[in-house]
Amino acid sequence: MTQTNNNMTVNPDLAMERAKCNFNVLEVTHIFDGGERNTLQRKKIEDVALNSGASKDALGEEHMSPKEKYENAVRKSCIYATMMKNELAELSGLESFGVSSPVIRRTADAFFKEVSPFLLHLGMFVPTIMGQCTPEQQSYWLPRALDMQIIGTYAQTELGHGTFIRGLETTATYDPETEEFVLHSPTLSSYKWWAGGLGKTVNYCIVVAQLYTKGECHGTHPFIVQIRDEDTHVPLPGIKVGEIGPKMGFNTADNGFLGFDHYRIPREHMLMKNAQVLKDGTYVKVARHGKLTYGTMVFVRVVLVNEVAFNLAKASTIAVRYSAIRRQSKPKPDEVEPQILDYVTQQHKLFIAIATAHALQLCSTWLWESFSAVLAQMKGGNTDTLPEFHALSSCLKAISTSDSAHLIEQCRHACGGHGYMISSGIPNLYNFVSATRTYEGDYTVLLLQTARFLVKAYEQAEAKKPLTPTVSYLAHAFSGSRATWDNSPDGIIRSFQALAAGKTAVCVTNMRKRMRAGLSQVDAWEMSTIQLVAAAEAHCRAVIADTYRKEIVRLTANSSPNVKVVMDQLTTLYLYYWALERTGDLLMFTSVSQKDLVDLQIAYEELLLKIRPNAVGLVDAFDLRDELLHSTLGSYDGRVYERLMEEALKSPMNKEPVSDAYSKYLRPMMKGKL
Ligand SMILES: CCCCCCCC/C=C\CCCCCCCCCCCCC/C=C/C(=O)SCCNC(=O)CCNC(=O)[C@H](O)C(C)(C)COP(=O)(O)OP(=O)(O)OC[C@H]1O[C@@H](n2cnc3c(N)ncnc32)[C@H](O)[C@@H]1OP(=O)(O)O
């Protein structure tokens, strides 16, 4: 049944799929990685980090108790952190390890089926030191944090407030007598809640608190706070800290709670890049823009687009490979059972996941470059591009995390019953990615931030004022006629822009009507929020479609003909899919006819068939090592049934022929002696 390929025994259906693939897989890997150089560097990092076998567990994480799981995750985090400080730092070209390398972050996934308790240290504590400290503060804290002499987290959310940062209750009151801030948690709802690593791992954290000085509140500001002894790790007096308990995912991240009882920290521990408190208690605002203290969140939102693209690539790899080896049903009685990948409905579930992973990956690179440009301008004191970037990063974070979570779940559906096994790898991916829709700004809340920007941009367009690049399409919103439908890629993208413009126009019109009818501006806004969220979503889809298309055209300019074809097919599939998902909107805001939509559906179905022979090649091109997939269903060799059985046999339940539960409960009940 099986055949050997590069010394590996490969399932024959997978081998057949690979033989059928008509494009150069490595070329597509380079596109996904952002160039051949990046692929080579990634592979080197993976070789060093993974070939030693240090990422492997003798017993699967899923069979450990919560305490064992946590301790194992700390053990492996320390191994990985040491690698990052030594051999990996050099390989990734970083002067000091960590913060800018998504490859290092992704490689870490081989070590953790859930997440590392150090994630917040590297993902938010270090970036906050880099983004919110003065140069003097940074020169003190950054080397210690990068060297992991101290480990930190980001404690902003409280029991009572996560979204509404201005509503946080923790106070930091300046005492000029001692030149200290007094941190205090005045209520139960003011307890910090959720910060990753806080429960047991970290000894420092960034605490966001309401700053009071000279009797006046100046709003929320970040402070660096020691919470545990650097030697004994015992919580310091005045600190109440612990772990918050089991969650859907993140169970190796010891998310924690934290309360302060008049806990004192030195004045210098306020992060003073954007605002300062002088020795006498005078408050000095330094930043030109009021929201710069939200900078770490913006950074993580940008990173998350890349993060979810990677996780979606993993889920689609698992589901497509499994669908190639799985045979089920007999539509043609004289033929063998087909691979489930041959069912068009299966292709409909899966190919959009592959295309979305590409779309989000390319958008994330583009977003990162835009972010770097905004940061460079801000260094020169210019914050003009920040509002547009905040609107953009907010909607991309919301839509990328939401789409990825939905599509990962769809990949699970595509794997039938076996997809429900933890060993398939998909449940852990889903649990991780579904949290990204909530944290770092909930989906609805972030889309409403984008909507705020869209409405302002619409009013500018109405007044014939200049528009920023991502909303320049709004200038055409006042032609009075519906956008002309045309099913070319550019035509579909123009239609998506017309939807976003049309929906924004409807929101503005309705809000104005409501205000004329007597509602306040706030109430008129509130009553329109369902439509505002829809407008922001439409805007984001137009941005993703436009960016994906432009980037793929640019990146395949010198590709071989078949790579160009398959990349074009995927992009077109993405556009057709979303046009068909939004037929009602297209009928409202463009000239599309019923016949156009029927034709589009046929074209979409034909496209699925064209992509079908290359499906396994496309997921192979993500080049995800088995160690990263953690999957019985998705491994490169396709030995699915063998792996499922091997994993089942590892279950501690199979250690004894008869369970203790038999003599304790079953037998007495069956014998009528309970
Ligand atoms: C070593 C072992 C292995 C380790 C393995 C790791 C290896 C690592 C290797 C490398 C590391 C690389 C890095 C890896 C990173 C990996 C990923 C990181 C994952 C981290 C996991 C994170 C876990 C979760 C953390 C959190 O959730 S932290 C808490 C986040 N909280 C939020 O996001 C709260 C959301 N709320 C808000 O943002 C705001 O409150 C608000 C909703 C925006 C409203 O704010 P408010 O002040 O009330 O403003 P408004 O009145 O609404 O608006 C006024 C005005 O301001 C504008 N505005 C708002 N925000 C911003 C902004 N951010 N920037 C600019 N402008 C902003 C807004 O638009 C308004 O403008 P206008 O008045 O002009 O309309």
Ligand SMILES: Cc1cc2nc3c(=O)[nH]c(=O)nc-3n(C[C@H](O)[C@H](O)[C@H](O)COP(=O)(O)OP(=O)(O)OC[C@H]3O[C@@H](n4cnc5c(N)ncnc54)[C@H](O)[C@@H]3O)c2cc1C
């Ligand atoms: C796994 C995980 C890890 C986390 N890690 C950290 C961490 O390390 N550090 C940290 O500080 N925080 C962390 N968080 C907290 C996270 O940032 C918050 O949970 C998140 O920002 C959402 O805030 P909330 O929980 O207050 O939700 P809420 O704001 O209470 O949201 C509940 C519902 O109300 C809706 N809603 C709220 N406000 C509005 C509004 N204005 N308009 C319309 N609808 C609204 C939301 O859309 C949502 O549906 C983590 C959370 C999770 C799940």
